[in-house]
Amino acid sequence: MKAAIVTAPAHDPVAGEFDEPVPADGRSIVELVGAGIHNIVRIRAFGDRYSSTGSWPLVPGIDAVARTADGTLVYTGMAPAPWGTMAERISVPDDFCIALPDGVDPLAVAAGCNPGLASWIPLSTRRTALAATGRTLGTVLILGATGMSGGLAVDNARALGAERVVAVGRNADVLDRLAGEHGDAIATVALTGTDDDSDAIANALDGHAPSIVVDFLWGPVAERTFVAVAPLAEATEVSHVEVGTMAGADARVPGALLRSRRYTLSGSGLGSVDHEVLMEGLAGFIEQVAAGTVRVPYTVYPLSRIGEAWADRGPERVVVVPD
Template structure:
């Protein structure tokens, strides 16, 4: 079969022949309909992600919309290495049928970045009620924009979006966020975040950047009176894998620090919430910006690192 194949660590995928997957016990063969190129896919393919197997050659891709033998459109993922979802066919265990009217490209593009914030938002709602104020660090990326929409869909009253780029921040403001521009100067960024908080700590922080941006947020939060509990969820580490957490912040208020990602989420609950999120996309309650490319144009799609999320489709 044809697939996008990464031959060595750090190489871009090529449109090549790859062995057919085998339908072992509990698996079925499905055909590719649409699979998006997410940042995690690039990271895993490079061999640098904590979940990378180091096994090459491999077919990248973590999730997809596929068609079963009886013609049903399903969302699926978790393919056993070295196979992935950027292939004409894949062997899968879990499948979630799509509702009528679902756009396969939008679903493929939206589930991975959208669920990265949906799960911590839902978890917070279950444990502490719907947050009144949510702050999103790294709001101008695809995942950040969906996080704004997710918070609004859940009834969050106030969303503060922290990020870079005047035009991108204007776009995020149009989604319903109050925006804060940061520059990379930790003290100045802390002051800007603190001004936006205006003396009240957020109930939930969703951080896609970590590193210096997180340290600025910690500094700003430490200067806000301890008038409420804050849950801080580390989702991504675009800036750095490391961030220093001040002890005074941990001691001065109820402050919960956790991560959200592969290995830290109950996958049974995750898969149940995927169904909820697919319906949100289908109903137009969250909008996903995507661009489709035939699988044979993997090189062009892989190079598209800015703009709409690239989605590989059969062909």
């Protein structure tokens, strides 16, 4: 079958012929409709992530929208190594197939689910916990809002009822775009990489403690956020959820912050999320894409042009489709 193939570590994929996936109990063979090239897809294919298989050649891709034997469009993934989702046919678990609602753009789902779910699960989980005590998300602080996942996090926060979002990132042009799209519901902070960022984040919060910090950056940005938010967390519980480490793999956490404030730290990723929570989160996020509440711009490439697709680092998500 036709597929994208990574032949060795740190090699870009090429189009070629790959063995058909092997049928197995509890799995179905589905036909590719579209698969997104997410950051995690590149990292895993290159062998630079804890979830990498460490074996090549392989087909990249972790998720996709596919068509089942009866014609149903589903969001799915979890192909067994060395197969991924960027191939004409994919072997997928029967319990990881979510039927798409009528009218939703299947390629927007393929492009958006992975980067969008990164924030949807912690935000929706936090909203549920707050709702149990009659509260809402209120103010949400997003570190790394100018990346692909961060931009979706802004939409997710608003879709889940956040009254105000503080978007923090390095790309001033993207911050300006977000401000234009969300108006008074958003405040933006352009990072300078200095200790002045603590004051800038505090000023943007304007005395309102965030109910949740969705952190795609970690590293020194998280450290400066601890300084900015600590005075506001004295009477309000703040949940800081580490999702990514784009600014650094480690961050120093002041012990006094955890002892003297209602400040909780946790992480969110596939290894920390139950299957049931994952499935509920995916269904909820896909509903927002269908409703147009969450917007997912994307660029399409056929499998035969996988090299161009892999090199495309533009602002839109990249989706690979069959030729």
